[in-house]
Amino acid sequence: MVVRSSIAVIIFFIIFSYISLENFQETLLRDLEERFAFSLEESEKMEEDLCHLLGLPVPRKKGKDVRMPPQALAQYAQGVVYRNIAYGKEKKQRLDVVIPLSIRERERLPVFVFVHGGTWIGGSKDDLFYAQIAREIIQNRHVFVNLDYRLYPQASIQEMTDDVVRALHWVSQHIEEYGGNPQEVVLGGHSAGAHLVALLTVNNRSLPISLSSSIRKVVLLSGPYDLLAYEGTLDVKGEKLLELFFTNMFRGRKNLTRFSPLYQVETVSRSFFLMVGENDELTPPAQTERLYRILREKGNDAECHVLPKRGHGGVLLAINPDFDSVFAQEFSRFLSMGLDGK
Numbered sequence: 001m002v003v004r005s006s007i008a009v010i011i012f013f014i015i016f017s018y019i020s021l022e023n024f025q026e027t028l029l030r031d032l033e034e035r036f037a038f039s040l041e042e043s044e045k046m047e048e049d050l051c052h053l054l055g056l057p058v059p060r061k062k063g064k065d066v067r068m069p070p071q072a073l074a075q076y077a078q079g080v081v082y083r084n085i086a087y088g089k090e091k092k093q094r095l096d097v098v099i100p101l102s103i104r105e106r107e108r109l110p111v112f113v114f115v116h117g118g119t120w121i122g123g124s125k126d127d128l129f130y131a132q133i134a135r136e137i138i139q140n141r142h143v144f145v146n147l148d149y150r151l152y153p154q155a156s157i158q159e160m161t162d163d164v165v166r167a168l169h170w171v172s173q174h175i176e177e178y179g180g181n182p183q184e185v186v187l188g189g190h191s192a193g194a195h196l197v198a199l200l201t202v203n204n205r206s207l208p209i210s211l212s213s214s215i216r217k218v219v220l221l222s223g224p225y226d227l228l229a230y231e232g233t234l235d236v237k238g239e240k241l242l243e244l245f246f247t248n249m250f251r252g253r254k255n256l257t258r259f260s261p262l263y264q265v266e267t268v269s270r271s272f273f274l275m276v277g278e279n280d281e282l283t284p285p286a287q288t289e290r291l292y293r294i295l296r297e298k299g300n301d302a303e304c305h306v307l308p309k310r311g312h313g314g315v316l317l318a319i320n321p322d323f324d325s326v327f328a329q330e331f332s333r334f335l336s337m338g339l340d341g342k
Helices: 002-017 024-035 037-054 071-077 132-140 157-178 192-201 239-249 285-297 312-316 325-336
Strands: 079-086 095-100 109-115 143-147 180-190 213-220 271-277 301-307
Touching: 037 312, 071 079, 071 095, 071 132, 095 132, 095 157, 109 157, 109 192, 132 143, 132 325, 143 157, 157 180, 157 192, 180 192, 192 213, 213 325, 271 285, 271 312, 271 325, 285 301, 301 312, 301 325, 312 325
Parallel strands: 109 143, 109 180, 180 213, 213 271, 271 301
Antiparallel strands: 079 095, 095 143
């Protein structure tokens, strides 16, 4: 599950480092579950609804991640699925490609590249919540590319963005073989994935010149864009220990500004679609709204949607018309419009 599994992985790494702290795990887990209660309950309901829709067994144990079987993905998305294609030598450097069944011979469709979330330490392209968005992408006649990347502590934040760039190089060199147009790419992500995508796309310095012009649109779902704003806001026992853990992930507090997209914005030639849940406790709407305002102040084409009664994972179903027809239409409109906004 998107929220609960992230909390569990955080606690695992903290306990592994501070194993002598008796009863700390139970106390921290309880406090975090209370702090993020809305998004946890929302994710559990989402998981159950998706399992019922797709005919998958509902997990008996709360917090267990559900993977999307390839055959279920192909049937639900109405596409052909190519799985676990290597874009690098590392085990995590793998991606899936989903092609619309409706594609015509020699047709070259726009490409949607998606980067999953998971607090930079968990998550997978195969998670049910992330794989299911292929349906709406395919219905909008895009080739869907869903990628895994190396995670902390095996990789630094910089190495994670390097993996995304490596995957984009693969798209540039190979996506025509799968019916995609390498010059029309939409790059999107959720949560930690949205953070990595934003780092690469809000300025003209982060992407190689050979790739930059091909990224025509950006979709940012529930991302953390100002890391400094999180200091002193968790309000749980062990907050200082959690802050120390995340500061170490970013190689020290001095790097929090460098890795905050909010402070890296320039004028760029691409359109941005930002979405966040009104009740998101993990990445509060203020983060998305501030990034939107700065993008606009810099003269960028951007739109922002705050979804009523949705939490951190809820935006992933909001772009699926089986669950939310209103915002799915907004998402579809963005994918279909040209760079001139028409």
